[in-house]
Every structure is written in structure tokens, then in C-alpha cells.
Amino acid sequence: xxxxxxxxxxxxxxxxxxxxxxxxxxxxxxxxxxxxxxxxxxxxxxxxxxxxxxxxxxxxxxxxxxxxxxxxxxxxxxxxxxxxxxxxxxxxxxxxxxxxxxxxxxxxxxxxxxxxxxxxxxxxxxxxxxxxxxxxxxxxxxxxxxxxxxxxxxxxxxxxxxxxxxxxxxxxxxxxxxxxxxxxxxxxxxxxxxxxxxxxxxxxxxxxxxxxxxxxxxxxxxxxxxxxxxxxxxxxxxxxxxxxxxxxxxxxxxxxxxxxxxxxxxxxxxxxxxxxxxxxxxxxxxxxxxxxxxxxxxxxxxxxxxxxxxxxxxxxxxxxxxxxxxxxxxxxxxxxxxxxxxxxxxxxxxxxxxxxxxxxxxxxxxxxxxxxxxxxxxxxxxxxxxxxxxxxxxxxxxxxxxxxxxxxxxxxxxxxxxxxxxxxxxxxxxxxxxxxxxxxxxxxxxxxxxxxxx
Amino acid sequence: xxxxxxxxxxxxxxxxxxxxxxxxxxxxxxxxxxxxxxxxxxxxxxxxxxxxxxxxxxxxxxxxxxxxxxxxxxxxxxxxxxxxxxxxxxxxxxxxxxxxxxxxxxxxxxxxxxxxxxxxxxxxxxxxxxxxxxxxxxxxxxxxxxxxxxxxxxxxxxxxxxxxxxxxxxxxxxxxxxxxxxxxxxxxxxxxxxxxxxxxxxxxxxxxxxxxxxxxxxxxxxxxxxxxxxxxxxxxxxxxxxxxxxxxxxxxxxxxxxxxxxxxxxxxxxxxxxxxxxxxxxxxxxxxxxxxxxxxxxxxxxxxxxxxxxxxxxxxxxxxxxxxxxxxxxxxxxxxxxxxxxxxxxxxxxxxxxxxxxxxxxxxxxxxxxxxxxxxxxxxxxxxxxxxxxxxxxxxxxxxxxxxxxxxxxxxxxxxxxxxxxxxxxxxxxxxxxxxxxxxxxxxxxxxxxxxxx
Numbered sequence: 001x002x003x004x005x006x007x008x009x010x011x012x013x014x015x016x017x018x019x020x021x022x023x024x025x026x027x028x029x030x031x032x033x034x035x036x037x038x039x040x041x042x043x044x045x046x047x048x049x050x051x052x053x054x055x056x057x058x059x060x061x062x063x064x065x066x067x068x069x070x071x072x073x074x075x076x077x078x079x080x081x082x083x084x085x086x087x088x089x090x091x092x093x094x095x096x097x098x099x100x101x102x103x104x105x106x107x108x109x110x111x112x113x114x115x116x117x118x119x120x121x122x123x124x125x126x127x128x129x130x131x132x133x134x135x136x137x138x139x140x141x142x143x144x145x146x147x148x149x150x151x152x153x154x155x156x157x158x159x160x161x162x163x164x165x166x167x168x169x170x171x172x173x174x175x176x177x178x179x180x181x182x183x184x185x186x187x188x189x190x191x192x193x194x195x196x197x198x199x200x201x202x203x204x205x206x207x208x209x210x211x212x213x214x215x216x217x218x219x220x221x222x223x224x225x226x227x228x229x230x231x232x233x234x235x236x237x238x239x240x241x242x243x244x245x246x247x248x249x250x251x252x253x254x255x256x257x258x259x260x261x262x263x264x265x266x267x268x269x270x271x272x273x274x275x276x277x278x279x280x281x282x283x284x285x286x287x288x289x290x291x292x293x294x295x296x297x298x299x300x301x302x303x304x305x306x307x308x309x310x311x312x313x314x315x316x317x318x319x320x321x322x323x324x325x326x327x328x329x330x331x332x333x334x335x336x337x338x339x340x341x342x343x344x345x346x347x348x349x350x351x352x353x354x355x356x357x358x359x360x361x362x363x364x365x366x367x368x369x370x371x372x373x374x375x376x377x378x379x380x381x382x383x384x385x386x387x388x389x390x391x392x393x394x395x396x397x398x399x400x401x402x403x404x405x406x407x408x409x410x411x412x413x414x415x416x417x418x419x420x421x422x423x424x425x426x427x428x429x430x431x432x433x434x435x436x437x438x439x440x441x442x443x444x445x446x447x448x449x450x451x452x453x454x
Numbered sequence: 455x456x457x458x459x460x461x462x463x464x465x466x467x468x469x470x471x472x473x474x475x476x477x478x479x480x481x482x483x484x485x486x487x488x489x490x491x492x493x494x495x496x497x498x499x500x501x502x503x504x505x506x507x508x509x510x511x512x513x514x515x516x517x518x519x520x521x522x523x524x525x526x527x528x529x530x531x532x533x534x535x536x537x538x539x540x541x542x543x544x545x546x547x548x549x550x551x552x553x554x555x556x557x558x559x560x561x562x563x564x565x566x567x568x569x570x571x572x573x574x575x576x577x578x579x580x581x582x583x584x585x586x587x588x589x590x591x592x593x594x595x596x597x598x599x600x601x602x603x604x605x606x607x608x609x610x611x612x613x614x615x616x617x618x619x620x621x622x623x624x625x626x627x628x629x630x631x632x633x634x635x636x637x638x639x640x641x642x643x644x645x646x647x648x649x650x651x652x653x654x655x656x657x658x659x660x661x662x663x664x665x666x667x668x669x670x671x672x673x674x675x676x677x678x679x680x681x682x683x684x685x686x687x688x689x690x691x692x693x694x695x696x697x698x699x700x701x702x703x704x705x706x707x708x709x710x711x712x713x714x715x716x717x718x719x720x721x722x723x724x725x726x727x728x729x730x731x732x733x734x735x736x737x738x739x740x741x742x743x744x745x746x747x748x749x750x751x752x753x754x755x756x757x758x759x760x761x762x763x764x765x766x767x768x769x770x771x772x773x774x775x776x777x778x779x780x781x782x783x784x785x786x787x788x789x790x791x792x793x794x795x796x797x798x799x800x801x802x803x804x805x806x807x808x809x810x811x812x813x814x815x816x817x818x819x820x821x822x823x824x825x826x827x828x829x830x831x832x833x834x835x836x837x838x839x840x841x842x843x844x845x846x847x848x849x850x851x852x853x854x855x856x857x858x859x860x861x862x863x864x865x866x867x868x869x870x871x872x873x874x875x876x877x878x879x880x881x882x883x884x885x886x887x888x889x890x891x892x893x894x895x896x897x898x899x900x901x902x903x904x905x906x907x908x
Binding site for chain 1: 650652654661662663666667668669670671672673674675676677679680682683684686687688689690730731732733734735736737738743744746747750752753754755756757758759760761762763766767768769770771772775776777778780782805806807808809815816850851852853
């Protein structure tokens with residue numbers, strides 16, 4: 001393996017040239033692709049895979065943007081990994097905040113700057129260059145590898161679940177490998193083993209059929225804004241514990257092993273407070289902030305409205321009020337069940353003086369890979385040896401619905417080993433990828449293949 | 455007096471002609487009067503007063519729109535009333551909802567329809583025609599009468615307090631008479647003896663210095679919308695009683711006499727519920743809805759906002775949230791004291807995880823004329839004899855700040871005897887005045903002068 005690593009280190013400038021070429025295609029999935037950029041980027045992805053030595057690189061049509069696949073299956077008996085990534089990128093506005101044109105990649109302060117550099121072209125490119133190096137130096141891979149690279153991640157992967165169902169037979173394997181998350185910091189890798197699910201609903205409280213004069217009717221008629229406030233206020237008790245009956249029933253408790261693992265990840269509370277400009281944190285007792293954001297389900301009001309919200313004073317008793325509510329779920333909570341519980345709860349606590357309407361939005365299932373999962377252990381060793389630092393085990397409060405789909409449709413767990421940094425400005429102007437992470441990422445990907453073979 | 459009444463009844467068509475002429479002047483106070491309509495209307499008001507036999511009719515300049523005054527002081531030893539009203543009117547938009555041009559008055563179904571017909575030209579005209587009839591038939595009035603007719607009521611009477619202070623010496627008297635409120639219904643007079651005061655504030659709860667990803671931060675950081683909801687939820691207990699310390703300290707309790715008087719006023723709860731399309735009322739126990747809206751102070755959230763309130767779903771932990779709050783006050787609550795208490799309350803209950811900002815808006819003092827006030831008793835008799843039906847004694851949840859100014863600056867109580875109906879559409883298209891109320895109102899005003907002389 002040492003010779004492969006040596007080879008990789010000699011190829012850095014070619015990798016940057018090729019990545020620059022890849023980043024030059026504006027594969028913005030929110031566009032309708034009348035200019036053919038998505039198609040062109042899909043084809044370029046397939047060409048990179050073929051050039052790397054992968055077999056059967058294909059641009060597969062879907063209802064919208066293509067899925068690129070390729071495989072190398074010459075290691076019978078060895079494990080099979082499916083490397084997932086996405087070649088589509090976010091839109092670039094506000095364009096005026098970019099220092100240079102977003103698709104003309106350039107290197108500054110050890111970072112390559114362009115839309116898609118971190119999210120996710122640069123990260124999926126790591127794995128293409130890893131298989132390329134191994135195939136070039138040894139003529140074969142130590143394990144079987146399949147690539148599954150989509151063009152719709154930034155618009156919610158609408159075609160992918162159908163694609164997974166249709167291609168279930170070709171997509172057999174042992175684990176999905178995804179590099180679309182963050183490292184802990186420069187030189188410090190991380191493995192994300194838990195993603196939250198999501199239940200999202202809108203709650204509307206309806207009172208009188210039109211806005212009333214607050215003087216004439218105030219005191220006689222229920223005020224929907226106040227009723228909604230009272231309803232929301234009951235959701236959490238004084239310890240921040242959610243009172244919706246059954247809400248915690250299926251939650252997998254934080255194990256002592258996990259508690260210790262979370263506690264190991266440095267968390268600088270004073271810096272965190274300062275960055276957010278708040279004096280004190282707030283949340284469910286007795287959990288730490290990290291435990292709460294990573295491993296405990298949450299309930300947040302994302303927005304609330306009702307009555308007069310313009311400038312100045314208007315004395316109105318509003319006809320209705322509404323709130324947008326998201327609940328982040330942890331394994332094994334089911335979004336539909338949680339939505340049922342929440343709807344039942346709000347309907348049951350509403351006084352007869354108002355009507356309650358609930359609108360449900362799209363949700364997603366939570367994901368958790370057990371900490372003692374052997375693939376996770378192997379990935380940990382690969383990252384440690386490549387970066388010279390043990391990875392931190394992270395969960396995230398965010399949701400990546402497609403990871404739940406991999407589990408549900410393909411029956412596969414995912415290994416989330418991301419190489420981006422938290423200041424990579426994904427989705428923002430001047431998106432960038434820290435090159436030392438990119439280069440060492442290739443080495444980590446190579447090590448992962450060899451370690452998995454054993 | 456019978457001959458005066460007979461005379462009034464013979465003059466109805468002239469009154470309508472003159473009122474039509476008066477209503478033809480578009481005296482919209484919100485306008486800047488570049489077209490001179492306000493000025494013209496003020497002069498016309500003064501001319502009507504002079505024609506009625508009043509002395510010293512004057513158009514007094516103020517910072518904005520003029521105040522018209524006149525007097526008849528030939529009854530030494532007899533009481534002096536000051537008749538207050540306003541010759542300005544509301545804007546007319548939406549113009550397309552008027553059946554005919556708003557300043558071309560016409561009569562339909564016993565109603566004269568035009569902007570200002572009820573609010574308040576038609577009502578102040580009642581008193582001008584009353585003194586005119588008495589002076590024309592007897593050459594004198596039984597009491598002393600002053601008129602004080604402003605042109606800024608619909609824009610909050612900004613110049614009137616200063617005018618009252620400057621003219622305090624000319625504005626001595628025993629009672630202010632105001633006809634700018636409603637009757638109970640056709641043929642059923644009402645005396646409004648209580649107006650609520652107002653304290654209005656904006657409450658802002660500030661959390662993190664920018665909107666956060668609700669997945670990444672939810673559960674760790676206090677959500678300002680939820681904190682605000684929790685703060686608002688604590689304001690009233692389960693009996694609807696306001697929990698702000700000291701809030702009720704100065705409230706004059708509802709006396710048994712008043713309770714009985716309020717209970718006498720018909721209140722059709724099923725019809726009220728149906729009209730508002732609500733199933734149940736809500737408010738402070740153990741008071742009746744009428745007692746709550748008329749005689750108990752209230753707390754209403756007029757509007758609340760925070761976070762994402764657009765269409766669809768966005769998972770944000772909002773940086774801040776705000777609420778507009780009005781408290782309607784009853785005698786003897788002081789707006790500034792109540793605002794202090796509310797501010798102190800909200801600041802004290804806010805957790806350290808957020809900051810609280812309070813912005814105060816303009817408020818006003820409550821007004822109450824004791825039910826046993828002799829002027830009120832006399833007015834009751836005048837109305838009873840004119841309409842053939844005893845008046846109902848009403849309070850209102852609304853506020854007319856200038857009435858408090860009369861008390862504070864001039865030291866005078868007000869007698870609110872209005873002749874409008876609740877379907878007069880004041881401030882709306884097709885504003886109208888029910889002519890039987892107008893004609894009988896003139897007789898009531900005449901009776902009031904004679905009864906007060908005794």
C-alpha cells in the first residue's frame with residue numbers, strides 16, 4: 001500500500017487540474033437543464049469513472065436528472081461497498097458575494113474555491129481518485145466497489161428512491177459509503193453514525209371568522225394567538241421534556257458507551273455561546289447540549305404568525321394564528337406515528353372556543369448505525385492511519401432522507417465519512433474545500449478498501 | 455316645549471336638505487387639505503352655528519385642522535354644557551364598494567347614506583338643530599351651551615389637547631355632551647358611561663443573533679418563539695385572570711348596582727356566537743361576557759410573529775420573535791403604571807437564554823362616569839321621554855382618548871349619548887344614519903337642555 005500512497009502524493013497537481021475541470025460544469029440541479037449542463041456533468045462523471053478503471057460506467061436516465069453508476073466486481077468473496085455521492089450543486093446566488101466566478105475554481109490558502117468543491121463533487125472525487133490509484137498501481141481492487149452518483153441531491157433526491165427500487169438487484173452490497181458530511185476540524189476526521197428524522201407540521205388555530213376589534217370583543221372571545229401560545233407552551237415541561245403522549249416510547253436511549261463517545265468530542269460551550277450571542281443554553285434535562293442536538297428528539301417552532309404584525313399599533317383580536325413545527329426524530333421513532341401523536345395532542349388540548357387544523361409536510365426517518373458496527377470500526381482505523389488522529393463519532397441534528405431510503409429500500413447501513421470542514425461555506429458564496437483534507441481523504445479511502453478486505 | 459317639538463317635526467325635510475349640503479364637503483382629516491375641504495367644512499359648521507342663533511361662532515386655527523367653537527351664555531345660574539363633536543370624516547376607500555358617490559347623500563329605507571352621516575356630522579348636527587329650534591321658538595336657551603367641534607378626531611385628535619389647555623378659561627362648564635356612540639338598537643337609546651383605557655406595547659424576545667438550522671441547534675439553544683409563547687401563556691391563569699402582579703390593584707370593582715344594570719342590557723349569546731362563527735366564549739371567570747368586555751380590564755395579543763411564516767416548510771430556529779400586546783384598562787388603572795408592571799413582569803419571567811425588549815406605544819386613560827351622576831340621570835329621562843324607551847347603560851371595550859383628556863385637562867365628565875346604530879357602517883362603504891334616530895335625537899337634545907335647567 002505504501003507505493004500506492006507514494007503514487008497518490010505525486011499526483012496532487014493532476015488531481016487539482018481534473019477537479020477544476022469537473023467543477024467548471026455548472027451542474028445546478030434546481031435548473032431545468034435546457035443548457036445540458038447536468039447531462040454534460042453526468043457524462044463527465046462517467047468518463048472519470050471509466051478513466052479510473054471502473055467497469056460499466058453508465059449515465060442512467062430518471063424522471064429528471066441522471067444517476068451515474070459504475071462497478072468493479074473482481075473480488076469475489078470480499079465485501080462490496082456502494083459509494084454514494086452527488087454531482088449536482090446548489091444555485092450560486094447571490095452571485096455578487098463571490099470573489100470570483102463560482103465555476104472557475106482557484107486555489108487560495110490551501111483551499112480550492114468553487115461551487116461544488118465541498119458539496120459534493122470534491123468529496124466524491126476522492127473516491128474516484130482512490131480506486132484509480134489502486135487500479136493503476138495494482139490492476140485490481142481489494143474489494144468490490146459500486147458507484148451510485150446522483151444529480152438531484154440538492155433538490156431532495158426526488159428520483160432516487162424509484163431508482164433504488166428499480167435497480168435493487170444491481171445495488172446489492174454490504175455498506176453504503178458517503179462522503180457528504182464534515183470532519184471535526186482540520187486534520188481531525190469524524191464519522192457520522194446518526195442522522196435525525198423529521199416530522200413537519202403546520203398548526204392553525206381558528207377563532208372568530210374575521211379579525212375583531214380588540215376593545216369591543218377582547219375578554220369575551222378566545223384569542224387564537226394566545227390559545228396557540230398556550231398550546232405550544234404546554235409541549236415542554238420545565239425540564240424541556242416533550243409532553244406529547246408516546247413521543248419518547250420508541251426512542252433508543254443513549255447507551256453508556258455512546259454517552260462516553262459523545263463526551264469525548266470537544267465542545268467549547270463559552271465559544272458556542274459567544275458565537276450565537278446568547279447567555280445561556282436551554283434544553284432537555286439532564287442531557288448535555290451535544291446529547292440533545294445529536295441523540296435526543298426535539299420539537300421546534302420554526303415560525304409563528306397571527307394578527308397584526310406591521311409597524312405601529314393596531315388593536316385587533318386576530319381571527320387565526322398558525323405555527324410551523326418541526327420535530328427531529330431519533331431511531332426508532334417513526335415520522336407518521338409522531339405526527340399522529342402530535343396531531344392528537346394538539347387537537348385534544350385545544351379549548352372548544354377555537355378550531356384546530358393540522359397540515360402535514362414531508363418528513364423522513366431517522367438513521368443510526370450502531371457504534372459497534374464492524375464497518376464503522378474499520379473505517380475508524382482507516383481514518384486514524386490516514387490522518388494520524390482518531391475520528392470523532394458524531395451524530396447530527398440534521399436529516400439526510402436518502403440515507404433512510406438506503407436502509408429501507410436496499411437494507412443497507414451507511415458509513416458517513418465526510419471530509420469537508422464546517423467553514424467550507426457549502427450552499428454559500430465562496431464554497432471551498434480544504435486541500436489537505438482532499439488529499440488525505442484519498443489515502444483514507446484507499447486504506448478503507450484494504451482494511452475492509454481483511 | 456310641545457310647540458318646539460311640533461316645530462321640529464315640521465322641519466324634517468329642511469334638516470335633511472341642510473345635512474345633505476353638510477355631508478357634501480369631503481372633510482377627510484387624513485388628507486392634507488390642499489383642496490381646502492377641511493377649512494370649508496369648518497366654516498360651514500360655524501355658519502350653521504351662527505344660523506342656529508349661537509354666538510361667537512369661530513374657526514380656530516390649530517397646528518393642523520381647525521376647531522370650531524360657539525357659545526350661548528344667556529342663562530346665568532343655569533348649568534353649562536359643552537357639546538363636543540367632530541366635523542372631519544374617515545377616508546372613503548375602497549371607493550368601488552360604495553353604491554353611490556360617498557359625498558352625494560341620498561335617502562333609502564329611512565337612512566341617509568353618505569360618509570360622515572353617522573360619524574359624526576349627522577350626530578353633531580342633531581345638537582345644532584336642537585339649539586336652533588329652541589332659540590327660534592323661544593329666543594333663548596334654558597341653559598348655557600358651548601360647542602367644541604374638532605376636525606381631527608379620525609386622525610387621533612393630535613391638536614385638541616393643546617387647544618383645551620390654551621382655552622381652558624373659555625371651556626369651563628358642568629359636563630361635556632358627546633354624540634359619537636351607538637344606541638342599543640332602533641328606538642332604544644343608550645348612555646355610554648364607561649370607556650376603556652389603553653396600554654399598548656410590543657414585546658420582543660431575542661435569541662441567537664441569526665436564524666439557526668433547527669436540526670443542528672434545536673434542543674441546545676432556546677427558541678425565541680417558544681419562549682415568547684411560554685411567556686404569553688403565563689399571563690392568564692386557567693380562569694382567565696391576568697397574573698401580572700398589581701394589575702388589578704386599582705380596578706374599581708363592579709358594584710351590585712352596575713352588575714344589575716349590565717344584566718338588564720339584552721345579550722343574545724347564541725346569536726353572538728353564530729355571528730363570530732365560534733362554538734364557545736372564553737374569558738375571565740366568574741364574569742359574564744358583557745361584564746368582561748365592558749367593565750373588566752383585558753389583555754390581548756394583537757399580533758405575534760417569529761421565524762419562517764411563508765408557504766411550505768423551512769427548518770429554522772428563529773433568531774427572534776415578537777408580539778403586539780394591548781391591555782384595555784378600566785377606572786382607575788393608569789396606563790403608565792400598567793405598562794411598568796407588564797414590562798417588569800415579562801422581563802422577570804424571561805429565562806436567561808434570551809433577551810427581552812419592550813417598546814411602548816401611545817396609550818390612554820380609562821373613563822367612567824358613576825351611574826349615580828345627576829347629569830346621567832337627567833339624560834336618561836330626556837332619552838326616555840323622547841324615544842319612549844329607557845336607555846340602556848353601556849360601557850364599551852373601546853377607547854376614546856379625548857374623553858380622558860376632557861377629564862384630565864378640563865376636569866369635566868362626559869355624557870356619551872350616541873344616536874348611531876351598530877349597522878351604521880361607520881368607517882366603511884355606505885355609511886348611513888337611521889333618520890328616525892336623527893329626528894328623535896333632536897327632540898332628546900331639546901329635552902336634555904330643559905331637564906338640565908331644572
